[in-house]
Amino acid sequence: MTLDPAYLTYPKRAKGMDHDLYPWRSLFDRPPVAWPDGKSVATWMMVSLEWFPILPSDTPFRAPGHMQTAYPDYRHYTARDYGTRVGFYRLLDAFAKVGAKVSVAVNAAIAERYPSIIHDIVAEGHEIIAHSSDMNGTIASGMDEVAERDLIARSLDTLEKVSGTRPRGWHSIARSQSFNTPRLLIEAGVDYMCDWVNDELPYRFHTQAGSLINLPLNHELADRQILVTQQHSIDSYAQQIGDAHDWLTVEAAQFGGRMLPLHLTPYIMGLPYRIGAFERLLADLAMRNGNLFARGDQIVDAAAIS
Numbered sequence: 097m098t099l100d101p102a103y104l105t106y107p108k109r110a111k112g113m114d115h116d117l118y119p120w121r122s123l124f125d126r127p128p129v130a131w132p133d134g135k136s137v138a139t140w141m142m143v144s145l146e147w148f149p150i151l152p153s154d155t156p157f158r159a160p161g162h163m164q165t166a167y168p169d170y171r172h173y174t175a176r177d178y179g180t181r182v183g184f185y186r187l188l189d190a191f192a193k194v195g196a197k198v199s200v201a202v203n204a205a206i207a208e209r210y211p212s213i214i215h216d217i218v219a220e221g222h223e224i225i226a227h228s229s230d231m232n233g234t235i236a237s238g239m240d241e242v243a244e245r246d247l248i249a250r251s252l253d254t255l256e257k258v259s260g261t262r263p264r265g266w267h268s269i270a271r272s273q274s275f276n277t278p279r280l281l282i283e284a285g286v287d288y289m290c291d292w293v294n295d296e297l298p299y300r301f302h303t304q305a306g307s308l309i310n311l312p313l314n315h316e317l318a319d320r321q322i323l324v325t326q327q328h329s330i331d332s333y334a335q336q337i338g339d340a341h342d343w344l345t346v347e348a349a350q351f352g353g354r355m356l357p358l359h360l361t362p363y364i365m366g367l368p369y370r371i372g373a374f375e376r377l378l379a380d381l382a383m384r385n386g387n388l389f390a391r392g393d394q395i396v397d398a399a400a401i402s
Contacts, residue, residue, distance in 0.1 A: 117278065117301050118310075128352025129297060129399050136348035136386035137341055138395050141198040142267070142290065142313060143187060143360045145213070147205040148176045148231040156236035159269045161320070161361070176363055180210065183366020188220060190375045194382040196389035201227035201267040201290070204254035214258045223391040225265035225290065226251045234269045241276050248284045264393050265290060271315070279303040288396045296344075297355055298399045309396050311357075318359035323370070330370040334377040345386050355395060 112120025131138050150173045152162040161176070163169035191198055200217050202224050207214050217224060228234070229251050235244055248266070256262040264287040268277065271291040278301050281289055288298070288309035295312045315321055317340065322333045337358065344354035365374055381387050390398070 117303065118299055121299075123296055124351055126297065131353040131388050131390075131398055133388070135353070135388035137344045137354050137356055137384075138388045138390045138398075139196075139341070139356045139358065139381055140311075140390055140392055140395055141191070141196065141358045141360060142225070142392065143184070143198060143200045143362065144227065144267075145180065145184060145200050145202045145206050145362065146176065146227065146231050147180075147203045147209065148173065153232040153234070156239065157234055157270075157272070159231045159234055162231055179361065179363025179366055180206070180213065183362035183364075183371075184213070185216075186366040186371045187360060187362055187374075188216065190371065190378055191222070192220065193375060194378045194389065196378065196382070197221050197223070197391050197394075198389075199223045199225050199265065199392040201225045201265075202255060203227050203230045203233070204251045205230035207254050207258040211258045214255070218259050218261075223265070223393050224255055224259050224261070224263050225267050225392060226255055226263040226286070227267050228269050229254075231269060234272060235274055235277060236272050237274050239274045239276075241274075241280070244274060244276060245280050245283070248280055248286075252284055252286070264288060264396075265311070267291065267313070271313070278308065279305045282306045282308050288392065290392065297353075298396055298401050300401045309399075309401055311392050311396055312355075313357050313359055315359075317357060318361075319365045320359070320361050323364055330373040334373050334380075337377060338380060341381060341384065341387070345384070348386065353399075 108114045148162055150163060150168050152158050163172050200222055229247055233247055252263055266281050266286045267290040273291055282303060282305040286308060288311050290311050290313040292310045293312050293315055298309045298311045300307050301310055322328050341356055344356055348354045
């Protein structure tokens with residue numbers, strides 16, 4: 097029995113992923129990006145400032161870093177609270193020492209519970225990115241569209257009310273989306289998201305509601321991935337980030353500006369035995385002639401992706 101040729105026909109099959117959200121294009125074939133002042137590598141630091149309910153939700157899935165032992169899980173709950181009370185302020189001090197401005201992905205619950213932290217972020221000139229309601233506010237395929245639209249709106253509205261500025265960016269918990277998320281973000285007035293990790297420069301998404309930018313936040317460069325999951329030392333982390341910057345600097349000389357995204361977690365990086373090495377890493381990056389510390393919105397604007 098011969099196979100019907102139509103069996104192998106898939107109308108959406110295309111180069112890259114099988115969708116029309118963006119055209120496939122190799123990073124090395126894209127038009128070169130020029131960063132301000134002729135810099136070669138834009139170092140984008142993004143801090144996740146999260147509030148974990150002590151009772152986790154497993155619908156649609158439990159967020160990474162959530163409570164792990166029997167309720168009430170005070171050990172993990174207070175460790176996360178340590179990041180907000182102590183670790184985050186160590187990071188703010190580290191950024192200030194090198195004059196770096198960063199993006200902070202904030203759960204709306206942080207703004208509701210600790211508005212003084214939001215005011216401190218704004219006062220230091222950092223950018224606030226919306227990061228859902230709290231760490232039970234996960235999104236995944238199958239989520240009711242009305243519920244997802246409400247989750248996005250409540251998160252943006254709360255952060256705008258406390259900070260005085262509506263966030264331009266969105267970062268989903270665990271970078272997880274439904275099939276509706278890009279369109280719903282556009283409808284909510286979001287300019288860019290940080291969930292898709294398949295590139296090293298911003299690129300534009302297209303939906304029926306319009307378009308927005310995806311600013312890739314590489315999971316493999318996250319402190320959680322390197323320090324906790326892979327259990328590398330802080331010195332190894334610093335070496336790896338320095339090596340990444342070296343490589344991107346060489347690429348930038350041939351292909352145009354490059355981006356180095358560093359995803360930071362206060363209760364991980366803000367510990368006293370790590371923060372010193374992290375400060376030395378930032379000082380090293382700051383001394384490099386081609387380095388540019390930049391917020392996410394600044395990178396999106398400078399890249400001018402059509």
